[in-house]
Amino acid sequence: MAKYMTPGPIQLPNEVLNYIKKQPYFHKSIEFKETFSSVLEKMEKIVKGNALIFPGTGTLSVDAMVYNYVNPNEDVILLDIGEFSKRLEESLISRGARVHIMKSDIGEVIPPDVLQDYAKKIKDLKAIAMVHNETSVGVANRYVEKIQEIARSLNAILLVDSVSGIPAERIDKEIDVIASASHKAFMSIPGASIIFYNVKPRNLDKLPTSIDLNKFISMKDRFETPYTPPINVIFGLEYSTSYILKIGLDKYSEIHKERTDYLNSLVKLKPIAKKEFRSNTVSAFYTNHAEIIINKLREKGYVIATGIGNLSKNVIRIGLMGDIDFNDIKNVAEVINEYD
């Protein structure tokens, strides 16, 4: 069985798989409510905010955030640092928002003061939307807390896609809304959309039940959900959130940084991210031999990813989350270094 060094789903520890592999509890039963309550409590120790968990993946999480927090015709700034930023933009456009795009050079992010100057010029700005960890290029925007301050000072809210960031790429302060998912740094299987909110939904219209966050919020105190939750994904989170808290948030993010630094010290290819913006969950490198490298690694028992969008042919991406070690990183780097 190959080992996954992909940007998610990730290589899961056996303990997580063992927790998942059991009869799903009936979601109205006392045993489910106990598990759900314990997972929500731990999630809220990991990230500052009220946690919601519902069926879906990162895409639905981001769409739910957009539809619950942006109304048609509202002005929103979108920070574009790659492919997933574009998907966030598409979601905003489908919602009918007036999107003002700030695009940075590849591998970089927009400096907060530049954003602030631009944002001040938009009359009645309602939101700033951004990707915290841009999985397509391996770039982390660690100005997220500073950008929250800017948004607050302008009476706008901040909407963050951190599907592949938290809790390995940390956000320590309260952010208005963060959209995430179960199968990357939260270390469970795909199937749960995760939202952390510190401001209430502000949609003026009625949304379908599947993404109506107010419905989830109104039932949360009773550990109930408006429809069937992703029960076995939550079982996985029961283990992984305990694990993350047990080793501590500092250590958990430090492990990812050490892996990233090690990989980048070995690989001779040019990374896309400028060093100061290098993500600790996924590294992306330019190469002329993406397909060959990927096939060769498969033979050696490792799965990594190509680039996406217009980078699909000349970029490789390596995920550094989950049950991998330094030896795996060394093995992967050795194969990569056989090619340019």
Ligand SMILES: Cc1ncc(COP(=O)(O)O)c(C=O)c1O
């Ligand atoms: C930053 C980011 N946003 C959104 C998504 C979409 O998530 P999913 O594929 O789980 O729907 C991904 C997936 O890789 C992602 O990395």
